[in-house]
Amino acid sequence: MKHTLLILVLILSSCGVKEEKFNSQMWKEMDGNSYSKREPFVNDLMKNHLYKGMNYRKIIEILGKPEIFGENEKSRIGYILHIDYDMIDPIQGKDLIVDLSEDSTVTNYRIVEWEK
Numbered sequence: 001m002k003h004t005l006l007i008l009v010l011i012l013s014s015c016g017v018k019e020e021k022f023n024s025q026m027w028k029e030m031d032g033n034s035y036s037k038r039e040p041f042v043n044d045l046m047k048n049h050l051y052k053g054m055n056y057r058k059i060i061e062i063l064g065k066p067e068i069f070g071e072n073e074k075s076r077i078g079y080i081l082h083i084d085y086d087m088i089d090p091i092q093g094k095d096l097i098v099d100l101s102e103d104s105t106v107t108n109y110r111i112v113e114w115e116k
Helices: 002-014 024-028 039-048 056-063
Strands: 076-086 089-100 106-115
Touching: 024 039, 024 056, 039 076, 039 089, 039 106
Parallel strands: none
Antiparallel strands: 076 089, 089 106
C-alpha cells in the first residue's frame, strides 16, 4: 500500500508544467509561432522579478515588448503564456497581465486564463 501511494504521488507530481528559474532571454524567444518556453518561468518571475512599483522601462527590459494591450496602452499590458487554437481561431489561453498606474509603474499583475 505504501509503495502504491508513493508511486501515485510521484506520477502526479511529474504532471503539468515544470517550474524553472526566470530567464529573460528565453522568455523573449518565440518557439515557432508561440511562446511555449514562458510557462515554466512565470512563477519565479512573479515571486522574484516582477514587483509593484516597477517602472515600464524595466518591464520591457526583462520581458520584452508586450503582445497584449488594454484599452489604454499605458494602463494594461500583457504577455502570452499559452494559447490553443481550433484550426485558426484561438479557443483558450493563459496570459500574464500587468496593470500600470498613470506614471507607468506596476500596480498589479496576475495570470488570466480565458476560453472562447
